[in-house]
Amino acid sequence: MRMEEILSPDEQLRVKDLIVRFYTYEGIVKAVEKAKLNLRRGETLGIVGETGSGKSVTALTILALTPPPGRVEGGSILFRRLNGSIDDILKLSEEQLIRLRGKEISMIFQEPNAALDPLYTVGDQVAEAILSHRLPEMLDRAIKSLREDVKNGNEGFSTRLQLWAYNEMKKNPDALKLRLVKRLPLIGRIISKKLNQVVREEIVELLRLMEIPDPERVVDSYPHELSGGMQQRIVIAIALACSPLLLLADEPTTSLDVTVQAQILDLIMRLKERFGTSIIYITHDMGVIAEISDRVAVMYAGNVVEVAPVKELFKNPLHPYTKALLEAIPRPGATFKSIPGTVPNLVNPPPGCRFHPRCPYAMPRCREEVPELKRISEEHYVACHLYGGEDRGKHSGGN
Amino acid sequence: MIPVLIGVTLLIFAITQLFDPYMRASLYIRDPRQAKNIEGIIRKYGLDQPMYIQYFRWLDQVLHGNLGWSQSIHMPVLDALLTHFPATAELALYAAPLTIFIGTVLGKLAAVKKDTAVDHVTRIMAIVGWSLPSFWLGIMLLAVFYGGLGIFSPGRLSTWAENLVLSGKFKVYTGLYTIDAILNLNGAVLLDALSHLVLPVTTLVIINMALLMRIMRSSMLEQLNKTYVIAARARGLKWKTVIDKHATRNALISVVTISGLLTAGMLSGMVITETVFEFKGIGYWAAHAATQLDIPAVLGFALFAGVVFVIANLIVDILYAYIDPRIRLG
């Protein structure tokens, strides 16, 4: 079976039967159990669920960055690359992965302050992303600028040295002679001058795009000198610096002030328009989901329990958990309804459907059999024994 | 810092109060001939006066450089300190950087290769180093190398080198023989001094790197769990770059304090090591003085050590501000 047949032309990413387990002192935490997701090109897929639902772990695993002591124990993550080919991310080597991360798939995090290294300026950190993946482009710009300088009569030692160095770097950036020369005290600094200038200009433009005021000053700031909202814009700038195909957003607005939340959300949506990026947006906030998603996947205790277009999900929630989530949204005037019970212990999860202990519709079958994600109607899938539906695998197209 | 410094002097002063006025008088004399006039001294420095008056008189003397007379080696305490300090400084000069370097490198290695053989081996090394009595390790090393192999003898220099240094032909600039040998362009003395440093420095490094290693390891592990490390990898940086450029730098911050205290500890005299190897630094002098009940010497030494520590703490704080932009820029 050829890979092309598993991913349809308009699909960007497909997570298939993903299993992630954490090996801790307290036991084996079955964090993600046969999760299924797919993402179409250019769409925003919202993933909603409580803490412990496995949503963050899934996102990190898409970048093959499952945090230890976690281990991927099964499944595949198919991704359509920039050059059109399809790869299973879980099967790529570390070397291949560094070319993927930050360039074709990027991630933004919940706490922007924690996502930035406090010891380096934000400019330095954005530069890391640019220099990792867009070096040839930056070198070209630098060379072009140097040639301009030559035309304007400036042909000193430093110009010629830089031209030589950049041409060498284009051929082989990791060459030993380059690395040695860069280490030399004065010479090293001269060599980096034009390149740094060019990269800095790019970064300032990027920050402007992120609607950061006074970007020239911000570039040289340290993370702790910036507000939460600004820090998050920086994190987004880093993520989008190389125009990735897919952006993983792990609760990027949760720890920000409400007003700032709205701004950042707005920014993300506008940037998506501009860059054409597909987004997987993770959150536990149904309101945000409603605003930003095209389709929604609901996760509970490591399983994907329902997937539907956003309007359909809100209008016609099928899974009891989804229903409970929607009812739990605080509304003025209505009594506060919470979901009874607690998130299950994932070392010893409940047998069968993991939601059954808290489910008002639980049947004996729910305790014995894990429900499979079944297609109920066009685009609407649910994993619950209440619904018959057709098996997902039996339908052609859209799979 | 100032209150602690004052406190340090107060504590030393409090200890002096444990002695009767006659013994305390010896803290004020600079010359054994003055000992004949004990009564005069007691009156002059108010040793029979209430404590607070005594404290200020004593402090006044200390600040003028009069720390008393060290009867065990027949010279004023201050002079003894100054004469013996270069030896201690020389030991610290080699031991401190080596300890810090080896400790941080091994600690980083242990953290990055957590739970592998490397981690376990370094952990055992650390526990052994931490548990070893420094005097026993020194003696065992001497027994093997000096007793068994005849190399690396105790003391700072061999007899011939010592004679040379004491004669007029060798110009003593700093008192640190290795440095002076370089300045005198004398390779033979340099080699001799270095060979006498091998065993004491080895002893110090083995014992002290243990603590540093463990702190670096836990600091590194803490950093490796942080979000910015994942974020850096998510940018597409190589694992090695993430470790070297980001995690290590952050981890080193915690190590700065302990390194500073370690160096301070060495500079304030390594009593045991100097004694075992007969390396005549301030620790050697103090240990010798203690057995002779030479009170001014021991107290002067303790005061010096306390002051060195307080200053070291201050330097560490300044270093912190320099390294960590969060502190520097507020």
Place this chain on the structure above:
Amino acid sequence: MRETPLSIVGLAIVIFFTIVAIAAPVLAPPRPGRDPYMIPRYGYSPIPKPPSPEHPFGLTQGQYDLYYGVIWGTRAAYRIGVLIIAVSALIGIVIGGVAGYYGGIIDEVLMRATDIIFAFPGLILAMALVVAFGPGLDSVTLAMILVWWPGYARLIRGEFLRIKSEDFVEAAKAIGCSDLRVIVKHILPNAIYPLLIMASLDIGSVVLTVAALSFLGLGAPEGYADWGQLISLSRNWITGKPGDPFAYWYVYTIPGLFLFLFVMGWNLLGDALRDVMDPMIRRR
């Protein structure tokens, strides 16, 4: 509980030494009418004698029986180590508890005091105190207690500050428990665990420092069953005899080995205890 081989080794070593200490009178019967901690002499010659059936570890300088010395040295180490730690911990609990519980100016003053003591390296301050008190093991004990209590005070104060603001303490105060009752019945039991960990990690350091002071000649007198003292007697014999550099190996190797293993055993055990108790503390 995660048993690593290291913690088992530590436990084994500690059990070994504890048995030796308890069984000392049986393993090396003291002479009737004499202080059991004074090692019996078998002559006055300074030259050590190698191990033999009557003297399994040989005789050190001054003809003191090494076997007797290290056995009773174990007992002495425990005796002085436990005493120092127990008293320091007690003082530390009282002072640290008061500082942590009442806070304010009392806390400030007490913390300044500990700061000042911490400004001195332990061995050096102990040296100064011992010289002031006059050499001997009693002075060493007193000096060590004075040097060691701030560590416990700081720890307990920290624990009190942390636990003080927890809910169950507020609850106890709300129903009218007196301060003392709150401290003893509620805060103290929770603060004890880190203290135990610190104590077990400390025995090694305490015994090492006491041995160092004895080694320098400030602690145990010559002939006393003290490892440090025995090691100091061995200094002259590291060069051995002409033609046989390790002739007197037993004199310096054996007492040092006992000291080293004792300290290492307790360090391993303390480490393991900390690993085990840590998650417990955090979960509280």
